[in-house]
Amino acid sequence: MVWSDQRIQKLAENFVPVADEVYMLYPEDPYNLERVKDEPAHQLFKRFGESMPKGDWNHPGTKQGIYLMGPDGEYLEGRFAAGSDPKDIAQRIERALERWEKLRKDKKYANKAVPAVGEQLPPDVAGKPMVLRVSLRDLKSLDKPSATPRWREGAFDDGAWAGFMQWAWNQNWIAFDEPQRWIPRGDDEHKLPDELVRKLCREVLVDNVRGQAPPWDDEQVEHAELRVRRVGRGTPWLLAYSGEARMKHGERGYEASLLGEAEWDPARKEFVRFELVALGMRRGAAQFNQRENDKGPKPMGVALRLYRPAPKSR
């Protein structure tokens, strides 16, 4: 993968690196384009794109890609739909840096060091008291964890969609405002509040391994139950979770078993560890989740882990 390439990681240190969704920055449909046309972010990106060489900017059409620009959107390099060839991207970044050297002298840009930042969370979960990182992927089987296909350099054709489909995985996030609602009220196992479990099912037990898929509507959650019990009497509390979920809409569905383990600090009223895994069969296709030729039923796993900020590495 391009961003795993150490040469590219080194070159990237010269830039403010940003990843973001393109559609609302430069919508392809007239309604949304009209809505954002006066926004400074859209105007800067549009101005940048229109200064690119023919063929590197895609208009009309998707603006997905990798772009290198000065602080005011000055063209340095880039290409739409770029991203699978590390050699090409490294060469583009090097050309961008050559152009940057001239630009920064001409415009007297300060060129201060880019500060370290920790991993940035999506705005809708950042700062919440219980944030879970969600990882999901296709599985080869439901009886052999070690059979899970993983990306390795040279193992797949990284330039082909078929290569990506063999190892695809995705990451999402979910947050909860009241962590204490996830702990048991007494010594016996009991069901967690329905609304918590249904929120989890609606938002993240969704097949977006390969592409975008909408959350489930509440009425499409046919069954959602998660039970919790305390294991032993130690501190922090050791908690065990188990449950089942079934979502269905037309031919599209996901039916899974869930099992989890967590540690709760009763003094600080917060989780110090939370892990939950769902395994089951996905079926059907959403409009944009790239399943039209692979409707299953096939196995898919979803793992949720408490987010803990990592130490800064740069």
Next chain:
Amino acid sequence: LLQPALTTENRAEWMAAVEPDATETAYRAIPWRNQFWPAVQEARELGRPILFWT
């Protein structure tokens, strides 16, 4: 198709099987900002160029 029970014995193994490993998450070594416009403003303050993946 409907599968052995997900058990307390194999839960951690399945968790690891579903989550990406260090090789798959090496892209996180780049300190990605996750919103375009705040990153543009940061680049202006620093006088630095922008690498934008979208």
